Amino acid sequence: MTTYLPPVEDFQFILHDVLKLTESGLPGHDELDADFTAAILEAAGKISGEILAPLNAVGDREGCHLENGQVRTPKGFDKAFAAMKEGGWTALDCAPEYGGQGLPYIMGLAAGEMFVANNMAFNMYQGLTHGAYSAIAAHGTEDQKNTYLAKLASCDWTGTMNLTEAHAGTDLGLLRTKAEPQDDGSYLITGQKIFISAGDHDLAENIIHLVLAKAPGGGEGTRGISLFIVPKFLVNADGSLGERNAVSVGNIEEKMGIHGNATCVMNYDGAKGWLLGDLHKGMRAMFTMMNEARMGVGLQGYALAAGAYQKGLAYAKDRLQGRAVTGTENPSGPADPLIVHPDIRRSLMEQKSFVEGARALAAWGAHLIDRSHLADDQDAEGMISLLTPVIKGFLTDKGFDATVQAQQIFGGHGYIEETGISQYVRDARIAMIYEGANGVQALDLVGRKLASDGGKHVMAFFEMVKSFIKENEGDATLKADFLEPLKAASKDLQSAAMYFMQTGMKAPNAALAGSYDFMHLFGHVALGLMWSRMAATAQAKLAAGSDNPAFYETKLATGRFYMQRQLPVTATHLARIITGETSVMALDADRF
């Protein structure tokens, strides 16, 4: 419909002006100069716009089909997947020893946004494979690493995560899939998993399933769970493919969206599997994948918003309807473009300020992950551990809302599938659900992350906000437009955290009843912080006499919108939180 405009300039600003990657001292980061990252970003934008975008509607319309037990992907996915592999895009941040490009995760995130923005269902194949790569890299034996990592990095083989069972979703302790130890050290896996994304397809020679199952001797609930590697085709000692394993697709689900990626019922009928990581410590190993997946899903949330926003914006500039109330702006045409109308602009500014703020937050999150991985930075690890549920929950909720707003700009044309915008809404919806529904993210944030290490990380977050304000409050404009609203919002967040600390132990429901609001409150403060950092950077650039003042002025104007119009909602979230559990828990279940 529209030509995709990759956000290269915006990423360059984040990577170099805001995060100052080359000055970070992290291994390999000195090579990430502006020309180098621009080349990567432009190339990612190009392949995304030219190869992935045209397949988005194809995947949605055609979906995946089960033919004699084998899932067939939509027409053209195979060639596009080959092109992604050939370009090295599947292995951007994988280790060079396994054929990866060895770039930091943040570059993978940047490219990932561009891929997701044009074709989320397609990008899931490599996204899940990356998760399997990371889990095996972190927990595998040398042998396992040698067997699987290069193949996963190249996406010659792809990966899946097998957690959910029909009766066990969030509550994995209920799972029933069994692992029986064999004399040769392997296990026989028996059970049924559901909702397995990319559970089968025809894009790769082999599929490596990572499967949670219960092996004998573990405790009750989640303690008895182990993680197993279960390949679709067994792998011979020389790395060649052997016989077909006893894992099969039972069904493909009919879904609201992401039709280009088959969501499978997977049947394990005594399939051969190998333990990954320690016995009965499967949850820990799985969390390596889950945390990465949650960052990736947060990325999906805002990336789909970014893609939808571009489409809505193009429509708002093109569609002629009505006249500007302040005087005709398109006198030679039959009407003015939609974008002249204040309420359309409000909607566009909400989308734009969310997308750019979210992009900065996700990039900062990725940078924290790089700090943690490349420099063993414990503080960075603590911070990203705190921020992960916020990034997953807030960015997918708000990202979905933004796709709905973009759709709304199209009016009736947004409701028909022809314009393609409905697909963004339908695809974005899953991001609020999978990899831990957003209510579970809120629970994780309030019930676990907030108090972890004695509350050290949330304190560090508050300290960071405080010192940023202090460092910058000499600038009167910045102070009025950004630092004061940030201070007020951060104070709301602190009050809410304080309320939880005071009530959480004696009345846990009082904290949990406010958990969802807290996640959103935190998200707004995090975006407020990112906007303030971007604004300070933009101010400095302008003061130094930038040759691109329009970019920085636009950045400041967009940030001001966020601070003025979006951030004040923190007060409402706080007001809701401190009402505690009373009105939430007032009714007996049978009175609903």
Added chain:
Amino acid sequence: MTTYLPPVEDFQFILHDVLKLTESGLPGHDELDADFTAAILEAAGKISGEILAPLNAVGDREGCHLENGQVRTPKGFDKAFAAMKEGGWTALDCAPEYGGQGLPYIMGLAAGEMFVANNMAFNMYQGLTHGAYSAIAAHGTEDQKNTYLAKLASCDWTGTMNLTEAHAGTDLGLLRTKAEPQDDGSYLITGQKIFISAGDHDLAENIIHLVLAKAPGGGEGTRGISLFIVPKFLVNADGSLGERNAVSVGNIEEKMGIHGNATCVMNYDGAKGWLLGDLHKGMRAMFTMMNEARMGVGLQGYALAAGAYQKGLAYAKDRLQGRAVTGTENPSGPADPLIVHPDIRRSLMEQKSFVEGARALAAWGAHLIDRSHLADDQDAEGMISLLTPVIKGFLTDKGFDATVQAQQIFGGHGYIEETGISQYVRDARIAMIYEGANGVQALDLVGRKLASDGGKHVMAFFEMVKSFIKENEGDATLKADFLEPLKAASKDLQSAAMYFMQTGMKAPNAALAGSYDFMHLFGHVALGLMWSRMAATAQAKLAAGSDNPAFYETKLATGRFYMQRQLPVTATHLARIITGETSVMALDADRF
């Protein structure tokens, strides 16, 4: 999936305890005693649950198909439509002289909620027909009334609204469809209309299209528009059907939802039409349909929320996952039901308190329409004219959000079509768009309704809130839990209205930039008022020693939730509104 529980008790409470219909003095209302309305409500709930509910997923899956120029509806729709006609449900509030039941509109609304909650696409056939009935009843000649009204009341014939053209949606002044006057007083209509719901189908003998077109001699823009009656089959003088008119279906749109109702491209190729109402005054006549349609769409918004809520609630009670943090509540089961978790309850309470508040608001709106129609009550007409954009915009926005929340309770099971909840989200999405996109509702509210008759109606609304508070503040509990929050929210609304009055004339963009927030702010205050009225009623019932205290106590608890947790957002809306246009209009269009 679940058995539908018609909200009979809740409607009885609204009709008799809150609105006190039989004491209203309106014609025919003395007959609406509790037994009589209960019988109607129960019968509507029964037919909805037994006949419409099973067809909902069928309609969604199967959709409508074009066969040799004729639209075929999904399997079973024909029999269900016949049953609805036979039961008199299509003519509930039509005039007895045309075969109607002669009940007030409020009873049609109550039945309508039940029909929409189980099958929105199906109910649109009769909903649009009712709109055509009303337009002809209000603007038709005696001859036209005699020709069409009885057939429309019975739904032997159905109706459509033809406004939109490809290039003319909100901006109807751009429309190109032409009407050429003929010597016999008829017109030949030529042009193409799009997005025509129920534009063709196989449920009725004839379809009466009401078509906006430009006849010679009118002015530019909307001034030149007239409204025409264009039947699919010409009607002979004796009322029998004559030849096929030159109107045909060009295409059926592929849509996100409401698949059971064909959205048609309609081609008028010199089709015979007859002027309805005055020449060049078509917009006025069309607004009779539009205002009714907007009420009906507001109804759809909350009715789908009501249906989705019931499904989400049933799932939350049934699905076992995790344990209550305050101690196991289902010790004999493998886990506790979802409803024990505070965040699930928060979501359910948000849905429940919205649905019940919205139901009361819509019912009050319907009662105002009855006052206006049956007693020529100008104040009631002014009030409903003010409230119509709020009911349409706020109830559909929040209704959609509620369906998304209900879907979220299902977790991954909500994303697959099998559980049926995704359909609610997809169907609900259109209600925010059609009959005037919600941004247009906000514009109508702020740009037109607020200042109409010198602001008389909004003043009357504030006065109503004020006197309600004054009358009831003697009750300390009511005062603390309901009246104080209502007073604060109403003050926010007044401040916003004041801001618009002060800035609107000299800086219209400053008002319009806040129009959407104002619509939501108004919606919350309106629901806050309805909750306060319901609470006062429930308190009085309990004080009088009701034999059904659980119902009234539940009502009070649900209302308290709304006042505590939802109403405080008015402060955020006000904060956003008074920032004016600066940050909204800051960017040039090419800087987006």
